[in-house]
Every structure is written in C-alpha cells, then in structure tokens.
Amino acid sequence: MTAQHNRQRRSMDRDETEAPSNEGTDAAKHDKNLEFRVTDQIGFILRLAHQRANANLAEKLTHLELTPAQAVVLARLAERGSVSQNLLGRLVAMEPANIRDVVLRLKRRRFISQDRDQADRRLVLLRLTPAGDTMARKLIPISMKNVQEILSPLSPRERDTLRALLKRISGVE
Numbered sequence: 146m147t148a149q150h151n152r153q154r155r156s157m158d159r160d161e162t163e164a165p166s167n168e169g170t171d172a173a174k175h176d177k178n179l180e181f182r183v184t185d186q187i188g189f190i191l192r193l194a195h196q197r198a199n200a201n202l203a204e205k206l207t208h209l210e211l212t213p214a215q216a217v218v219l220a221r222l223a224e225r226g227s228v229s230q231n232l233l234g235r236l237v238a239m240e241p242a243n244i245r246d247v248v249l250r251l252k253r254r255r256f257i258s259q260d261r262d263q264a265d266r267r268l269v270l271l272r273l274t275p276a277g278d279t280m281a282r283k284l285i286p287i288s289m290k291n292v293q294e295i296l297s298p299l300s301p302r303e304r305d306t307l308r309a310l311l312k313r314i315s316g317v318e
Contacts, residue, residue, distance in 0.1 A: 202287075214243070219277055219284060222281070229268055230271055257271050257273060257274065258272060259271050
C-alpha cells in the first residue's frame with residue numbers, strides 16, 4: 146500500500162469513529178442506527194479503489210512524463226491499431242472533450258498521428274507513430290506491476306473473481 150492510501154484509510158477510519166465537535170447537533174437528524182454508511186456503498190468503494198490505482202500508476206509514469214489517461218490511450222491504440230477519435234474515446238471511457246485534449250497532447254509529443262480513412266475520406270483515423278509504439282511497449286511492464294501492487298492483498302483466485310465481477314458490472318467484455 147502506498148503512504149497516501151494508508152493516510153486516506155486512517156483518515157476515513159478516524160472520521161467514522163470520532164464525533165465531530167459542532168456538527169450535527171440536531172440529534173433527530175443524526176441517527177446512529179441508520180443502516181446506510183457511505184463507506185459500504187459500492188460506488189464509493191470503487192471510486193477509492195480507482196483513485197488508489199490511478200495515483201499508484203501516475204507515480205510510476207512520472208519518469209515518462211505521461212498521465213494515466215495518456216497511457217491508456219496509447220495502450221488502446223496499440224491494441225486496436227487505427228481508430229477514429231470518437232471510437233477511441235469510447236474505448237477508453239473518456240468524454241469527448243477529455244479525449245480531444247489527451248490526443249492533442251500525444252500528437253504534440255509525436256506519439257500519435259492522424260490520417261484520412263481510405264474508404265471514407267471524411268473519417269480521420271488516429272494511430273501510433275513509431276515513437277508512440279515504443280512508448281506503448283514501455284507501458285506494459287509498468288501497468289502489470291501497478292496491477293500486481295494494487296491486487297497484492299488478494300489471493301490469485303480473489304484477483305480473478307474481482308476482475309470477472311468488475312467486468313460484469315461495468316459491461317467490459
């Protein structure tokens with residue numbers, strides 16, 4: 146676990162056990178028997194797991210001067226070859242404005258180029274340049290190490306189960 150994750154966990158634990166000094170003075174509005182706890186909600190837990198994984202990966206990418214978003218775009222282009230920016234955004238689950246900015250940054254670094262589709266000249270396709278392909282290949286061991294670290298508290302069977310369940314609820318095939 147990273148130091149940041151440990152601090153965050155201790156902070157959440159402390160927040161759950163320590164009563165705030167002047168907050169929630171209306172006892173009728175604060176029900177300690179309420180069966181809803183934010184820290185038990187799947188969306189909250191997934192967000193924390195995502196933040197931890199993203200922060201861990203960002204730390205590993207600093208020497209390459211890449212963000213996790215840029216890394217996933219390079220990796221997806223390495224997997225798929227030439228794709229439109231619209232499709233690429235869907236493949237990496239990014240909003241159109243965000244994918245546009247990431248692509249522009251990667252173009253400036255000459256990791257991505259664009260060409261017109263031969264069959265449909267209206268369509269612009271993005272692809273990795275040789276430098277982008279080299280960078281994408283450098284990302285593989287970094288990503289694998291990141292996943293290994295994030296999932297280290299789990300047994301191999303738990304890792305497989307977690308991956309399968311997350312794929313099912315997220316619709317990833």
